[in-house]
Amino acid sequence: MLKITGYSDKYSAHPGEEIKFYVNAEYNDNYETQIVRLIHGDTNPEGPGYKEEEIDALCNGNYKGKNQKIHGGSYIVVPQHENLNIKSFTIQAFIFPTTPDKGRQGIVTKFNEKEKTGYGLFIDENGFLSLEIGDGSQVAKISSEKKLLRKVWYLAVATFDAETKKVHLYQEPRVTSTNGGLGMAILNPLEETSASIESFSSVLPASNDAPLLIASSSLNNRSGRKISGGHYKEVPHPIELPQQQCCFNGKIDRPRLSNIALSKENIETLASSYDECNTTVRSTVIGAWDFHANIGKNISSTKIIDTSPNNHNGFIINMPNRGMTGYNWTADEIVYHHKPEEYGAIHFHDDDIDDARWDTDFSFKIPEGLKSGIYAARLRVDGREESEFEDYIPFCVKPPKGKATSKILFLMPTNSYMAYSNDNLGTNSVVAQLLAGKVPVLNPSDLYLNEHREYGLSTYSLHSDGHGVSISSRLRPILNMRPKYRHWLSPSLWQLNADLHLTDWLEEKGFEFDVLTDEDLQHEGINLLNRYKIVLTGSHPEYTSEKYMDAFESYQMQGGRVLYLGSDGFYWISEYHPDNSNITEVRKGEAGTRAWTSNPGEYNNAFDGKYGGMWRARGRIPSKVCGLTFTSYGFDVSSYYKREEDSFKPECSWIFDGIGRDEVIGDFGLVGGGAAGLELDRYDLEFGTPHNAYYLARSQDHSNMMLQVNEEIHFAVRGYYGGGHENPMVRADMIYYKTPNNGAMFAPGSLAWCGSLSHNKYDNNVSKIMENVIKGFLKDGPLP
């Protein structure tokens, strides 16, 4: 099992800036830190092998390790206040449980497990609604004795009168034809899951120091971890978090707390709105939380509004999904900010994570003059190199602020790295090996992630309740974004480690280059790109924000020259949290080659309010941005290219200097044995490829595992939508086009392309084409 894991507070920094590192020494082992520059991350003995350069740094040295845990699972914290320590009460909420049988789950609780104090509305270990009251020595439990059903809305209520000791528990299904989304509309017999229980409790709730939690319960009242700033900018003073447990899976809408046992009539009125209650009822309300109260153009806020005058406002922790359809969703509107009152639900998950919130272990101030590039803090236990004993925390050293130190920029697709973070598909998903065409090959870090679900998931994963993961934070160890890491989906590498194939080759060929990240482009926009003559993408820049797309297009129009060196780029709409760009969101819409589909009415991003999913749905299909669009995928073996007629034209032949007329191009490489593989792009005039693009080369002879993307399959018929042996859409197209002001785009259309660069000691025809293009693009003036 892994001995050490870590993360940093940022992905990139200029010289003079500091990066903080957070480390978990699983067994409290001491460890050694060494800053390294990452050169080549592929350990394959058939290639150049692993390469890194040790860098002098003040932070290098030995550290005392300590175990640091992640408190995963989302919930709402309402800070402790004496108003919340009540004797009589009504707790009520609409709930939509998605794992009613998982075990005990908190709905609305002011309860401390260890002290046995307070009160809470729970789902119990039998899947029944239950009330728990603790007086400090014993806990009374009153259960509905009826099972809650998955994906059904209920009004869930518990009342308690401390004078009469009377308890009333209501478990009432509230099913409409639309409100369950894909859940049942015909629920019969209702009695099977309905309850109205009258009982008594001689146990009175003892006051405690626990915060009020929605969607979980307190194990410890205080954890020493605090929220403030960033996505918690609305927190007036830092709030200390509890250590939560019993995380709820599913949706909650309109939770309320009153200090008397309300009548059923008053419960119903209060359930829909505090404002509709008469003054007598209002005077009993301690908190009436409307999750839709602060829906504006978006719902990126982490604040939860108490609509009562008591202002017991709360905050979401670990980024559950906001802008979710509520108990009263009619489907008249499918955009949450068009009808906020029908989007009063938050979907909580027991494996949500926004920030590991670990203590800082060391920091690294980037020295002036340190070359821009991809670096990492290498952590080793016992000085051992084996994967169980070491971790790398990668980061990017930027050129000095506002300057370029090279003519070439490698734009690290960090947003896409985050989308794939900690996917766990090798152990979770049956589809994994059907996609890969082999049994998933797991590394020790994959085994660790499998057992540590609090490390969170990727946007390719499903939460434990089956709901798609739409939010990814980099404020946690991302163990599949590491040098040396071999990815189950690829015959070898994927994303960060695969992109080192490119930077290693640049270095071997003597091309100077700077490195910046997607996140930097988000903050600086087009000015960042305009400092460079040439911009290189990574192998898989799949997830892009609106600002990225604007800048990328503008750069081309203003004379920038681009090498788009991958496939399936510019595909998903992916937005950063407006107050914390360490966190991104993608809603996977209704179409696309995708791991999950957004639920009905939940297509718009919480972070910017706009329609989420594929860029093509917003009029920005990739072929309009880079000339190519994702056409097919298959992860077993790769293939080769052959030249097309345009490659011999005077405008293009310089790209093929040194390449024979009938030469087989790229029938070698470290990614599937060929330059055309994993995911392929094609040109398509109907989808906006520039009409006078040059068609340079085309791949062929792909296996039948290579299939056409599903977003283009309207009828899944044999003979047309099959694999490489029957479908002309299964190919990588290599194109080149010119843009205004002497700009240009070169795109080989394959995710495996860069894996072939190092073959035969970097002397091969893929390498030669790349060298020709870059040298040609570096020249001033018009292109041939």
Add this chain to the structure above:
Amino acid sequence: MSDYSYKYPSNVQLNKGHKHTDDFITKKYILPMLRDPHKLQELIDEHRANPVGKAANRNHGVIQHSQDLQTVLDKLRRASKEGGFVSVCLKLHEDYRIGITTGVRGEPVHILEDSYSSEEACEHAIFLKRIKRLLNEYSGD
């Protein structure tokens, strides 16, 4: 699909439709091949020689599995993660083991002792185990 099943499930909750249809497909298309010793040996030989496939190059076209082997592999690969197979790489390019998943998130992968020197060798060992298991599963039919 949720990780948490209902405690008193109905047959639709148990997804019997999928199970029974898969049984039918297995009995009609898969088992006859595996129960024919000659055919079985042919499939095993083919898989041993080429567990994953080989990329096309200037000397030969793409090498992929025969239709029969692919049909068997599709069946084996769509199996549940309960008792499912993975490869575990304990030392890069040197030590690969067979791992068994429980299908429950968070539960450890059980790693078997036998070591294989390559991904392909481990892949083939898993193939053999899966065929044996499938034949045992349907031995009463």
